[in-house]
């Protein structure tokens with residue numbers, strides 16, 4: 001069977017165009033910047049291949065310049081997609097430079113010398129692909145994601161074929177210069193582009209699904225109103241802190257906090273103002289804690305903070321700072337003052353579970369409420385407590 005290069009090129013361009021049209025339909029309109037960049041990357045690749053096809057019918061230099069430019073744009077967009085999914089990837093500045101310099105050099109240099117065109121164009125495209133290939137793996141964090149290897153393989157194979165084309169065109173024969181001459185390397189490249197499109201599309205869809213799963217996981221662990229951890233998210237992390245503190249015999253302090261007469265705020269000012277008050281309290285909790293402390297909204301107007309590596313005495317300072325800020329900021333932003341009750345429990349040798357520590361903090365909170373509110377009560381283990 002004879003492989004017709006033009007048919008292969010048209011198939012590649014049509015396939016890319018179809019995938020670029022299908023992905024937005026599958027993914028829907030509300031997607032992340034990363035997913036959008038991946039979609040646009042395939043579209044840019046499709047435009048590049050159409051320019052390659054058009055180059056065989058006239059305006060060759062201009063069309064091939066467009067092809068080089070859009071290929072570099074496509075690689076830049078792919079690296080941005082990777083950055084969104086995997087965290088910052090190195091090389092974006094290089095790719096931005098290539099987006100400008102690759103087509104510019106191709107157009108200017110190519111007007112004088114065909115061999116330069118081949119060397120420059122292929123070198124720039126290969127470099128862009130290698131930067132993306134590196135970005136799929138480096139830094140190697142979260143390397144367990146198999147789709148990264150899929151993308152890496154595709155990029156590496158394509159970069160290899162581009163280098164082969166460049167070397168042939170620059171050093172061996174001018175017949176390699178045109179994409180549409182039926183040379184083995186041109187056929188391999190068009191076929192490789194087709195195959196890698198399938199694999200790259202799979203990789204993009206898996207990355208997008210992982211992103212959606214991650215978002216769902218975060219939503220399941222987060223309180224929608226305040227942005228703090230909800231009971232489930234807080235408990236997950238608090239269990240880990242508890243186990244760590246026990247293993248390394250480090251101090252750990254837990255403070256349960258409950259806004260006083262919150263029902264009155266809702267009744268007097270309305271539910272929306274009540275929500276604002278909860279958000280404000282959550283914000284102040286975030287601002288008052290130290291890095292490493294764990295804050296969560298356990299339900300209604302009840303919050304909890306775990307102070308890591310902290311002795312009993314530090315909880316008094318935390319309570320005073322928070323109480324002072326709450327009075328001042330609530331008055332300024334909501335027009336009324338707010339206060340809270342707090343119950344403190346400190347990790348002891350005999351504490352076997354997080355639930356036990358939580359129960360002691362809860363009991364101390366109950367005593368703070370019963371002894372007049374607007375205060376902190378320190379659990380002394382068992383049923384004993386000290387009002388502060």
Ligand SMILES: Nc1nc2c(ncn2[C@@H]2O[C@H](COP(=O)(O)OP(=O)(O)OP(=O)(O)O)[C@@H](O)[C@H]2O)c(=O)[nH]1
Nearest residue numbers: 258259260261262263264266271274275300301369
């Ligand atoms: N606005 C708003 N109110 C909430 C939310 N969650 C719970 N509440 C309200 O919080 C109020 C809690 O009332 P109570 O349990 O009687 O507590 P309290 O009025 O603060 O009284 P003490 O805790 O004893 O000082 C209820 O009216 C709930 O409807 C919420 O997300 N937004």
